Amino acid sequence: MAAQRSRRQHGRRRGKGRAAVVAPLALGVVLVVAVSAGYAAWHKTQGTTTGSAVLDNGVTATDTATSSPSATADAIDDSPSARPSTSHTPTTTPPSASRTPSAPPPTAVPKSGTGKFTIAKADGSASGHGVIRRYKVEVEGGIMLSATDAAHEIADVLANPRGWTADGRDGFQLVSSGRADFVIKIATPDTVDDICGAAGLLTRGEVNCDVGATVVVNLKRWMLGSPEFDGPIEDYRALIINHEVGHRIGHHHEGCPGPGKPAPVMMQQIKGLKGCVANQWPYDVHGHYISGPPVA
Missing domain, CATH: 3.40.390 (Collagenase (Catalytic Domain))
Known part of the structure; x- marks a missing residue:
């Protein structure tokens, strides 16, 4: 009888020991699973937010795995001067033509003067x-x-x-x-x-x-x-x-002598070249007068 009571008490102590060990292990597994799920959800959210912010700052898709090519194209200025490098090294890309300052507008011409x-x-x-x-x-x-x-x-x-x-x-x-x-x-x-x-x-x-x-x-x-004069x-x-x-010195108006020919200097070229080529000299380089049909 004493021996049986001793075995039953020993069995209860061993059962309590197993329970004491298994419970912490189960709790640990639950915590690990919960933490992993939470981290995955947080990482997904952070990844999307980072991608959007990077695109707004004009970085290419190669720097953001969550960015799509179409979103990158919509977010980036595609001119050579503004296109960012896919690495972090400085680029030496020259400015595009669109970035070059345009030529100044024509000089303003006063409509009237002093009359003197x-x-x-x-x-x-x-x-x-x-x-x-x-x-x-x-x-x-x-x-x-x-x-x-x-x-x-x-x-x-x-x-x-x-x-x-x-x-x-x-x-x-x-x-x-x-x-x-x-x-x-x-x-x-x-x-x-x-x-x-x-x-x-x-x-x-x-x-x-x-x-x-x-x-x-x-x-x-x-x-x-004159817009008719190319020069x-x-x-x-x-x-x-x-x-x-x-x-x-006695010359009168003349017309265009034919398509592709120099316009006579006495032609009213501002009214249109009529197929002639704009010209500012009465004579050519050989000393020949550049003439055209008389115009009334």
Whole structure:
């Protein structure tokens, strides 16, 4: 009897020992499972949030595994200067053309000036042969254009070998005082309209005119050229001078001689080239006059 009681008591102690060991182990498994599930949910949430923030900052999809290509394309500026590198090393990609500052807009041309003119303090040597016509250059006040600079530019045009001196009969000389055969005035659109309008000519603030002994150059054309003339502004100024001075020496308007051919300097090129190529000189490099059919 004593032996049996001893075995039963020993069995109960062993059973309690197993329970004491198994309970902590089960609790540990539950905790591990719960922690793993919680960490997985937290990591998934963090991964999505990180991907969105990275895209908003413009990083490529290769840096964020949870980002989709379409989301990356929508979030990133695709210009070369803004496209980020897939590594963390600095890039040397040059700026794109779209990032280059655009050319400044054309110079603003005042619609009106003071109505008073300044004579250019400039003189030059006679060029050409035969009749040497003396001329002065005047610039209207209030337009921020140097009369002297304009006079020298005009003198270079009239002395050019492809200019009117190539005819062997006409010559020109810039003067600042004394007698002058004609005057070249550079004026604002409103003043051009007044001067030309007094002679019955309608310029509408856009074109030049030749009145009496005066060549009137519209400042708008001098500064901005013409959309019909494909070339530097200096070339278009040469066309203005050669066309108006051409009238002074007896030439009349001419038309386009044919598609692809140079437009005669006496053609009103501002009204359209009619298939011709823009040209600012009366003569070609071989000394041949560039002519076209007469225009009434």
